[in-house]
Amino acid sequence: MKPALFLAGILLCAIAPWIIPNSQVLLTIALSKGLAVLGVIVLLQAGQVSFGHALFYAIAAYGTAFLGKYFGGGELFLAMAIGTISAALAGLLVGLFVVRYRHIFFGMLNLSVSMIFFSILEKFYFITGGSDGLRVERPSVLGIAMERGPFEVVLFYVALVCAVLAMILIHRFLSSPLGNHLRAIKSNEVRLEYLGVSPRLVLLKGYIVSAALCGLGGSLMAVTLGVVTPEYAWWVRSGEFVFIAILGGSGSVGGAFVGALVYEGVRTYASAFAADVWQLILGGVLLVVILFAPKGLIGFIKQRKASNLRPRSSKSAAGEALSK
Amino acid sequence: MNAQILALALFDGLSYAALVFMVAVGLTLIFGVLRVLNVAHGSFFAMGAYTTASVGSAIFAAGFAPWLAFPLMAVSAILIGVLVGGTVEKLLLSRIYEMEDVLQILVTFAVFMMLEDVQRLIWGVQPLFESTAVNLLGTIEVFGIVYTKYQLLFLPAVAASVLILLRLGLRHTLTGHLILAVTEDREAAISIGIDAQKVYLVTFIVGASLAAFGGALASATTSVIPGMGADMIVLSFAVVATAGFGQIEGAAIAAVLIGLGRSFAVYFYPELEVLMPYLIMFVVLLIRPNGLFAPVEARKI
Amino acid sequence: MTDQVMMDVQGLEIRFGGVVAAAGINFQIYEGRNLAIIGPNGAGKTTFLNMCTGYLKPHAGKIIYEGEDVAGIGPRKLVKKGVARAFQIPQLFAEHSVRENILMAVAAASGYEAPLTRLEDISGASEADRILEMLKCSNLAERPVQELPEGQRKLIDIGVALALKPRLLFLDEPTSGVASTEKFAILEIIAEALEEENVTSVFVEHDEGIVERFADEVAVWNRGEVLYRGTPQDILTHPDVIRDVMGGHV
Numbered sequence: 090m091k092p093a094l095f096l097a098g099i100l101l102c103a104i105a106p107w108i109i110p111n112s113q114v115l116l117t118i119a120l121s122k123g124l125a126v127l128g129v130i131v132l133l134q135a136g137q138v139s140f141g142h143a144l145f146y147a148i149a150a151y152g153t154a155f156l157g158k159y160f161g162g163g164e165l166f167l168a169m170a171i172g173t174i175s176a177a178l179a180g181l182l183v184g185l186f187v188v189r190y191r192h193i194f195f196g197m198l199n200l201s202v203s204m205i206f207f208s209i210l211e212k213f214y215f216i217t218g219g220s221d222g223l224r225v226e227r228p229s230v231l232g233i234a235m236e237r238g239p240f241e242v243v244l245f246y247v248a249l250v251c252a253v254l255a256m257i258l259i260h261r262f263l264s265s266p267l268g269n270h271l272r273a274i275k276s277n278e279v280r281l282e283y284l285g286v287s288p289r290l291v292l293l294k295g296y297i298v299s300a301a302l303c304g305l306g307g308s309l310m311a312v313t314l315g316v317v318t319p320e321y322a323w324w325v326r327s328g329e330f331v332f333i334a335i336l337g338g339s340g341s342v343g344g345a346f347v348g349a350l351v352y353e354g355v356r357t358y359a360s361a362f363a364a365d366v367w368q369l370i371l372g373g374v375l376l377v378v379i380l381f382a383p384k385g386l387i388g389f390i391k392q393r394k395a396s397n398l399r400p401r402s403s404k405s406a407a408g409e410a411l412s413k
Numbered sequence: 414m415n416a417q418i419l420a421l422a423l424f425d426g427l428s429y430a431a432l433v434f435m436v437a438v439g440l441t442l443i444f445g446v447l448r449v450l451n452v453a454h455g456s457f458f459a460m461g462a463y464t465t466a467s468v469g470s471a472i473f474a475a476g477f478a479p480w481l482a483f484p485l486m487a488v489s490a491i492l493i494g495v496l497v498g499g500t501v502e503k504l505l506l507s508r509i510y511e512m513e514d515v516l517q518i519l520v521t522f523a524v525f526m527m528l529e530d531v532q533r534l535i536w537g538v539q540p541l542f543e544s545t546a547v548n549l550l551g552t553i554e555v556f557g558i559v560y561t562k563y564q565l566l567f568l569p570a571v572a573a574s575v576l577i578l579l580r581l582g583l584r585h586t587l588t589g590h591l592i593l594a595v596t597e598d599r600e601a602a603i604s605i606g607i608d609a610q611k612v613y614l615v616t617f618i619v620g621a622s623l624a625a626f627g628g629a630l631a632s633a634t635t636s637v638i639p640g641m642g643a644d645m646i647v648l649s650f651a652v653v654a655t656a657g658f659g660q661i662e663g664a665a666i667a668a669v670l671i672g673l674g675r676s677f678a679v680y681f682y683p684e685l686e687v688l689m690p691y692l693i694m695f696v697v698l699l700i701r702p703n704g705l706f707a708p709v710e711a712r713k714i
Numbered sequence: 715m716t717d718q719v720m721m722d723v724q725g726l727e728i729r730f731g732g733v734v735a736a737a738g739i740n741f742q743i744y745e746g747r748n749l750a751i752i753g754p755n756g757a758g759k760t761t762f763l764n765m766c767t768g769y770l771k772p773h774a775g776k777i778i779y780e781g782e783d784v785a786g787i788g789p790r791k792l793v794k795k796g797v798a799r800a801f802q803i804p805q806l807f808a809e810h811s812v813r814e815n816i817l818m819a820v821a822a823a824s825g826y827e828a829p830l831t832r833l834e835d836i837s838g839a840s841e842a843d844r845i846l847e848m849l850k851c852s853n854l855a856e857r858p859v860q861e862l863p864e865g866q867r868k869l870i871d872i873g874v875a876l877a878l879k880p881r882l883l884f885l886d887e888p889t890s891g892v893a894s895t896e897k898f899a900i901l902e903i904i905a906e907a908l909e910e911e912n913v914t915s916v917f918v919e920h921d922e923g924i925v926e927r928f929a930d931e932v933a934v935w936n937r938g939e940v941l942y943r944g945t946p947q948d949i950l951t952h953p954d955v956i957r958d959v960m961g962g963h964v
Contacts, residue, residue: 201691208687266821284822285793372527
C-alpha cells in the first residue's frame with residue numbers, strides 16, 4: 090500500500106469517532122478483530138487456513154479477565170501483554186503439533202483444538218463461569234483508574250496504535266527472508282527443503298506470530314466488551330476471522346483492517362435493520378467478493394487503480410528466446 | 414459401572430453413530446469426488462430435519478396415516494438434496510472448482526451462513542418435535558432396558574443399508590463407475606470424455622440428500638432447533654478426518670468409534686461429552702496423519 | 715579432474731512395491747569430474763538422485779559423503795553439507811520473481827540476519843545478481859517465474875541451487891523440455907557456471923550429443939543397476955550400450 094494512502098486511512102480512522110456518532114466502540118471492536126484477522130492472514134500467506142484461531146483470541150481474553158478478577162481490575166497494558174504472551178505460548182504448544190499437517194487437516198486440527206478449549210470453557214464453570222462467562226473489570230491505564238467514557242476513548246486510540254504497529258511490523262515480517270520462506274510453503278515445500286530450510290520450523294514461527302496477534306486482539310476485545318464468554322472460542326468465530334481476511338484481501342496487511350471495518354459496519358447495521366437476515370446478507374457479500382474480487386476489497390481497489398493507470402503488462406516478453 | 418448403563422451407552426452410541434454416519438458419508442463422498450470440504454453440509458442435515466418435522470406435523474394433524482412418516486423422510490431428503498443441494502452446486506460450486514481450497518471452503522461457509530438464516534425465516538426459532546415414526550415402531554426390552562426400536566434397530570439398519578447400497582451403487586452402476594473414475598483421476602476422466610460437471614452435480618445431490626436423510630431420521634428422536642446443523646457439521650468433520658478423507662467404509666467405522674466414545678463420555682464423564690470426538694480424532698491423526706484408512710501417499714517430485 | 719572420491723555409494727538398494735529401482739549400486743562420484751547418467755526411462759536415475767540428495771531413504775546400503783553415511787538424512791542436512799539439486803521439472807516459488815527466488819536461496823544459505831531485514835536488503839543480496847549475471851538471466855530478474863518459458867525456468871532452478879554454494883550438484887535432465895535448438899546454448903551457460911563456481915556435477919541426460927560435449931564421464935543405467943561406466947567416447951560407441959540403451963541407433 091502506498092504510504093500516503095496508508096496514512097490517510099489511519100488519519101480517517103483516528104478522527105472517525107468525532108465524525109460518525111456512536112462509532113467509537115464499534116471501531117475499537119473492528120480494530121481488535123482486525124488484529125486477529127491479521128494473524129489469520131499471516132498463515133494464509135503460507136496457504137494454510139485455520140478454522141480454530143479463535144482459540145488464541147479466547148485464551149488471551151480469558152487471561153485478561155482472570156487478571157482483572159484476581160488482581161483488582163489490573164492494568165490495561167499488562168493485560169494486553171499477558172494476553173498476547175499467553176496466546177503466543179499456546180501457539181507454540183498447539184503449533185508444535187499442527188505444523189506437521191497441511192490444508193484441510195491443518196484447518197480441521199486447529200478447529201478441533203479450539204473446540205476442545207471451547208468445551209472446557211463451558212464445562213469447567215467453577216473457574217470459567219461456564220456459558221455465562223466472566224465479567225472483565227475495567228483495568229487502570231498506566232495506574233490511572235478511569236471512568237467509562239474516557240476509558241473508551243483511550244482504548245480506541247490504544248487499539249488504533251496497536252493496529253498501526255502491527256501492520257508495519259507484519260508487513261516487514263512478511264518482506265523478510267523468514268516471511269518469504271513462509272510464503273514459499275504455499276508454492277513449493279520441496280524446494281524449501283532443498284534450500285536447507287525446515288518448512289515446519291518456518292510455519293511454527295509464523296504460527297506463533299499469528300497466535301500472538303489473535304491474542305492481542307482478544308485482550309483488547311475483552312476489555313472493550315467487558316465480558317468474556319466461551320463464544321470467543323466458538324468455531325464460527327474462527328470462521329469469521331477467515332471470512333474477514335478474504336473479504337479485506339488476504340494478500341495485504343491493510344486488508345485485515347479494511348475487512349474488519351466493513352464487516353463490523355455491515356454486521357452492525359444489518360443486525361439493527363435486518364436482524365433476521367444479517368447472516369444472509371454477510372454470506373451474500375462474501376460470495377460476491379470471492380466470485381468477483383477474489384483478492385478482496387484491497388485487491389479490488391488496487392486492481393482498479395492499476396488498470397486505470399497503466400496498460401496491462403504485456404506477456405509477449407515471455408516468449409523471447411533464451412540464448413543471447 | 415453396571416451392565417445396564419454400559420448397555421445404555423452402547424445403544425445410544427450406536428444409534429447416534431448411525432445418524433452421524435449419514436451426514437459424514439455424504440461429506441466424504443462429496444470431498445472424494447469434488448475435492449471440496451462442504452461446510453454447508455450441516456445445513457442440509459438441519460433442513461432435512463425441519464422439512465420432515467414440519468410437514469409431518471401438518472399431515473398427521475390433518476389425519477393422514479402414521480406410516481407415512483417413513484416415506485416422508487425419504488421424500489424430504491431427496492427434495493432438499495435436489496432443490497437446495499442441486500441449486501448450490503449448480504449456481505456456486507460449479508464456478509469454484511479451479512480456486513484455492515481456502516476459497517472453496519469459504520464459499521461453502523458463506524452458503525452455510527445464508528442457509529442458517531433461511532431456516533430461521535422459514536421455520537422460525539421454536540423447537541419442532543414430531544416423533545410419530547418412533548412411536549409407531551414401539552419399544553423393545555434388551556438386558557432389562559426399554560429402548561425404542563426406532564433407535565436401536567431401525568437407525569442402524571438404515572445406516573447399514575445406505576453403506577451397502579452406496580458401495581454396490583459405486584461398484585455396479587454406470588454412474589458409480591463415472592464417479593469412481595473422476596475420484597481416481599479427474600484429468601484422465603475428463604480426457605476420455607466423462608462429463609465431470611455432471612458427475613459433480615449428481616455426487617453433490619446424493620451427498621446432500623444423505624445429509625438431509627440423516628436430519629430426517631434424527632427429527633423423530635430429538636427436537637429440531639436452530640444451530641443443530643452447526644453442531645453436526647463439526648462432528649461429521651471429525652468423523653471424516655478420523656477415517657481419512659474419501660473413505661466410505663472408514664467413515665462408518667469412525668462414526669461408530671466416535672458415537673460410542675461420545676455416549677460413553679455422556680454416562681461416565683459428562684464433562685468430556687463435547688471433547689470426546691475431537692480427542693479421538695486427535696489421537697488418530699497423531700498416529701496416522703492422513704486418517705485411519707487413508708492410503709499413505711508417496712510424495713512426488 | 716582428480717581421483718578424489720566425493721561421494722561413495724555402497725550397495726544401495728530400494729524397491730517400490732515389486733519394482734527394484736536400485737539393486738545394490740556401488741558407485742563413486744569423483745571431485746571435479748562432470749558425470750552424466752544415461753539410461754532408459756524407469757531405469758532408476760531420478761530415484762538415485764533422490765537418494766543421493768537425502769530425499770529418499772534406501773532400504774539398504776550406504777552413501778558416504780565427507781566421511782559419514784548420509785543415506786536418508788533428508789535434503790535439508792545435505793544442503794548444509796554442500797549437496798544441492800536441480801529438478802527435472804523446475805521447482806521454483808511460483809509467487810515470487812526470479813530475483814526473489816535466488817535471494818531466498820541466498821538467505822537460506824547465509825545464516826543470521828537482523829530480524830525484519832527485508833529480503834532484498836540481506837547481506838548477500840549482491841550474490842543473487844552475480845548468479846543471474848553468470849546465467850545470463852539478469853534481464854529476467856524482476857519477472858515472475860511463472861511467466862517464463864521452461865528453458866529459462868530450468869536455468870533459474872539451477873541458479874537457485876548454485877546460490878546455496880554447493881560443492882556437488884545433481885541435475886535431473888537439465889535440458890528436457892527445452893527446444894532442441896537451445897539445448898546446447900543452455901548447457902554451455904550451465905557448464906561455464908559450474909566451472910566458475912567450482913562445482914562437481916552429476917546430471918541425468920538423454921541427449922547423446924550433449925553428453926558427448928559436456929560430460930567427463932558417463933554411467934549407463936538400467937533396471938536399477940550401473941551397466942557401464944567410462945569416457946563419453948568409449949561409452950557412446952560401445953556396441954552393447956548402443957544395443958541395450960539406445961535401441962540400436964546413435
